[in-house]
Amino acid sequence: MEQTERRVISVIVMNEASVLSRIAGLFSGRGYNIESLTVAPIPDSKYSRLTIVTSGSVRVIEQITKQLHKLIPVLKVYEHADLVETEMALVKIPMSESLGDIEALTHAYNGRIVNVGSDTMIVTVSDEPSRINHFLEAIKRFHPKEIVRSGSVALER
Amino acid sequence: MQISGAQMVIEALIAEEVEVVFGYPGGAIMNVYDEIYKQRSFQHILTRHEQAAVHAAEGYAKASGKVGVAMITSGPGFTNGVTGLADAYMDSIPLVLISGQVPMSLIGTDAFQEIDAVGISRPCTKHNYLVTDAADLPRILKEAFYIARTGRPGPVHVDIPKDVTAQIATFDYSKEVDLETYKPTTKGNTRQIKKAIEAIAGSKRPLLYIGGGVINSNAAELVREFSKMTQIPAVETFMARGTLRYDDPLLISMLGMHGSYAANMAMSETDMVIALGARFDDRVTGKLSEFAKNAQIIHVDIDPASVSKLVHAHYPIVGDVKNVVEQMIPLAKEQIDPARYTQWHNTIANFNKLHPLSYKEEGDRLKPQWVVERIGQLLGDDANISTDVGQHQMWTAQFYPFTRPRQWVSSGGLGTMGFGFPAALGVKRADMERVSINITGDGSILMNIQELMTAVEFKLPVINVILNNNFLGMVRQWQTLFYDKRHSQTDLSIQPDFVKLADAFGGVGYRVTTKEEFDAALKDAIEKNVVAIIDVAVNRFENVLPMVPAGGSLFNMMLEYKEK
Ligand SMILES: Cc1ncc(C[n+]2csc(CCOP(=O)(O)OP(=O)(O)O)c2C)c(N)n1
Ligand SMILES: [Mg+2]
Numbered sequence: 001m002e003q004t005e006r007r008v009i010s011v012i013v014m015n016e017a018s019v020l021s022r023i024a025g026l027f028s029g030r031g032y033n034i035e036s037l038t039v040a041p042i043p044d045s046k047y048s049r050l051t052i053v054t055s056g057s058v059r060v061i062e063q064i065t066k067q068l069h070k071l072i073p074v075l076k077v078y079e080h081a082d083l084v085e086t087e088m089a090l091v092k093i094p095m096s097e098s099l100g101d102i103e104a105l106t107h108a109y110n111g112r113i114v115n116v117g118s119d120t121m122i123v124t125v126s127d128e129p130s131r132i133n134h135f136l137e138a139i140k141r142f143h144p145k146e147i148v149r150s151g152s153v154a155l156e157r
Numbered sequence: 158m159q160i161s162g163a164q165m166v167i168e169a170l171i172a173e174e175v176e177v178v179f180g181y182p183g184g185a186i187m188n189v190y191d192e193i194y195k196q197r198s199f200q201h202i203l204t205r206h207e208q209a210a211v212h213a214a215e216g217y218a219k220a221s222g223k224v225g226v227a228m229i230t231s232g233p234g235f236t237n238g239v240t241g242l243a244d245a246y247m248d249s250i251p252l253v254l255i256s257g258q259v260p261m262s263l264i265g266t267d268a269f270q271e272i273d274a275v276g277i278s279r280p281c282t283k284h285n286y287l288v289t290d291a292a293d294l295p296r297i298l299k300e301a302f303y304i305a306r307t308g309r310p311g312p313v314h315v316d317i318p319k320d321v322t323a324q325i326a327t328f329d330y331s332k333e334v335d336l337e338t339y340k341p342t343t344k345g346n347t348r349q350i351k352k353a354i355e356a357i358a359g360s361k362r363p364l365l366y367i368g369g370g371v372i373n374s375n376a377a378e379l380v381r382e383f384s385k386m387t388q389i390p391a392v393e394t395f396m397a398r399g400t401l402r403y404d405d406p407l408l409i410s411m412l413g414m415h416g417s418y419a420a421n422m423a424m425s426e427t428d429m430v431i432a433l434g435a436r437f438d439d440r441v442t443g444k445l446s447e448f449a450k451n452a453q454i455i456h457v458d459i460d461p462a463s464v465s466k467l468v469h470a471h472y473p474i475v476g477d478v479k480n481v482v483e484q485m486i487p488l489a490k491e492q493i494d495p496a497r498y499t500q501w502h503n504t505i506a507n508f509n510k511l512h513p514l515s516y517k518e519e520g521d522r523l524k525p526q527w528v529v530e531r532i533g534q535l536l537g538d539d540a541n542i543s544t545d546v547g548q549h550q551m552w553t554a555q556f557y558p559f560t561r562p563r564q565w566v567s568s569g570g571l572g573t574m575g576f577g578f579p580a581a582l583g584v585k586r587a588d589m590e591r592v593s594i595n596i597t598g599d600g601s602i603l604m605n606i607q608e609l610m611t612a613v614e615f616k617l618p619v620i621n622v623i624l625n626n627n628f629l630g631m632v633r634q635w636q637t638l639f640y641d642k643r644h645s646q647t648d649l650s651i652q653p654d655f656v657k658l659a660d661a662f663g664g665v666g667y668r669v670t671t672k673e674e675f676d677a678a679l680k681d682a683i684e685k686n687v688v689a690i691i692d693v694a695v696n697r698f699e700n701v702l703p704m705v706p707a708g709g710s711l712f713n714m715m716l717e718y719k720e721k
Contacts (some may be wrong), residue, residue: 014338018287022279031282059465068460072284072304075338
């Protein structure tokens with residue numbers, strides 16, 4: 001087996017209705033992995049930017065970028081080598097857990113408590129995906145009720 | 158000009174100089190059909206099944222080099238057409254399919270004859286559109302034709318809701334297509350081409366590996382010139398038949414699963430593969446790790462995603478084959494010494510002598526290969542040849558003496574039984590001067606047999622030659638070879654009377670068991686000039702040989718099969 005690598009690919013596409021299904025369909029139809037996919041319009045333009053985290057052999061990654069390029073509404077495909085990558089997570093934790101400890105942990109990962117209710121609080125962190133992994137590991141001991149991750153966004157350095 | 162969406166469709170087809178539309182009406186597309194009724198600029202050919210409409214448009218496109226056009230209604234009309242879309246996608250055939258859709262207000266409500274057509278066609282088209290405003294229609298139709306025929310050609314699907322065809326908007330077709338995100342590279346990189354030519358000049362056993370892209374880009378003339386000038390021998394893929402003349406001394410034959418021994422051995426021995434518009438399909442390469450193991454690879458293709466997809470290219474050249482070969486010729490003239498490859502020619506001649514493509518005449522029954530050869534002897538260049546899918550298809554690819562590009566129309570990538578007859582109708586429509594022959598099987602012909610009616614109504618006298626082996630022969634062959642002769646569900650002993658069948662539709666039928674009868678039937682069918690079925694009883698258990706078993710290496714061919 002060829003070695004597989006994790007890769008972050010950014011795709012600039014025309015902002016039109018069917019474009020997300022074209023891309024998702026391409027990945028499922030050709031058997032490529034999607035670890036995460038985020039999409040949002042690029043401000044003041046007619047484009048959107050997708051950030052796709054995928055994995056595969058060098059050959060597969062090359063095919064992914066070429067096949068993406070082949071889609072008519074795709075303007076550019078960047079396969080990032082040197083990038084800044086950020087992900088965010090929201091975590092809901094019962095109020096019965098120690099507020100001070102949670103706050104300290106969250107701070108360590110560029111985060112904060114964003115909502116405090118009667119039964120639960122919500123914290124948010126935003127960091128590199130590997131650091132998010134660590135955070136989510138560490139937060140376990142406060143018995144989180146729900147976790148949501150955003151998927152990565154990335155920019156070339 | 159303020160006109161309705163339906164009128165826009167007509168105006169766009171006229172502006173694209175479309176001369177024929179293959180189609181089938183229904184509720185959602187009725188506004189457009191109403192406009193078809195009122196116009197005289199193009200012909201509409203009513204096939205008797207939507208699948209056939211799309212295949213006919215494919216045949217027309219392949220034979221003419223123009224964009225084929227098909228038109229169908231929503232729901233079942235559309236789903237019937239999907240096989241044709243997939244077929245055209247796999248074989249890179251330029252096509253525009255226009256389908257009706259339920260009105261916008263009903264989309265998403267599971268309305269009568271509603272189906273998510275663009276959702277279905279997405280993976281089997283080059284591009285597709287759901288038109289939501291008639292004002293977009295001129296631009297979309299123009300883009301559709303443009304995308305279908307440029308770059309790597311392919312089918313484009315335009316789905317138009319019924320209310321959009323009734324909506325009035327401005328029609329202006331004069332604006333040039335400007336797609337910021339779609340600009341196919343057509344000229345090859347000069348430096349890369351120079352390096353490739355130098356590499357060829359230094360090689361000892363170069364081989365042209367000619368694919369269907371050469372036909373699509375109308376590059377056959379140039380490829381002939383290139384091979385003649387350099388004396389580099391060539392193998393053709395199934396899709397590329399007719400690029401070189403069958404009697405060109407430099408043409409080895411077809412390669413691949415049912416390619417000739419010499420072609421496959423040449424590919425195994427070459428030190429320099431010059432791939433032109435070919436895509437290293439698994440039916441061509443066999444076991445990838447053993448494919449052209451001793452060679453450097455030059456890969457010329459308009460589709461960057463084809464280059465190095467399966468086999469690493471040492472010299473990738475993205476561009477239209479025609480342009481690239483044109484760029485290569487002057488450099489080759491200077492640098493490549495045609496006298497250099499004599500030894501290589503001898504090697505290939507020896508392969509050819511060792512195991513030529515052949516068959517044995519034995520018993521009373523006609524051999525299917527004889528029938529193919531005989532059509533070649535009698536008609537040769539005067540016929541265009543379509544086929545269905547199965548053994549008869551492979552024998553035709555092996556034994557027909559092709560003399561020109563676009564003479565050969567067959568479903569390669571998808572392998573669609575039922576393709577042949579409607580495609581042959583489209584071929585006939587594109588080239589009325591020549592005889593349009595569909596070489597078919599007793600299984601395949603029944604998959605679009607209703608087109609006898611279309612052929613009669615529109616005076617498209619296709620001659621269907623059934624190589625009748627009373628089997629789904631190709632599947633039977635695999636069962637014989639790989640499933641210990643368990644012929645599961647492949648025996649077609651129960652058959653219709655094909656002579657009566659042709660007759661019932663107003664065509665003409667023949668049942669043939671001898672050579673003399675065959676010659677007479679073919680002659681008579683051509684004279685009668687109506688759609689015909691020539692039902693030829695052939696040897697039931699003939700196998701297509703040689704054969705590279707699926708996943709095997711090209712140099713490891715099964716050359717004969719002995720009954721155990
Ligand atoms: C639509 C479709 N269904 C099934 C197949 C699988 N298939 C490939 S060849 C073949 C047998 C074709 O039989 P026939 O048309 O009689 O041709 P022969 O091989 O006997 O020459 C079948 C069933 C196919 N290619 N296409
Ligand atoms: Mg058969």
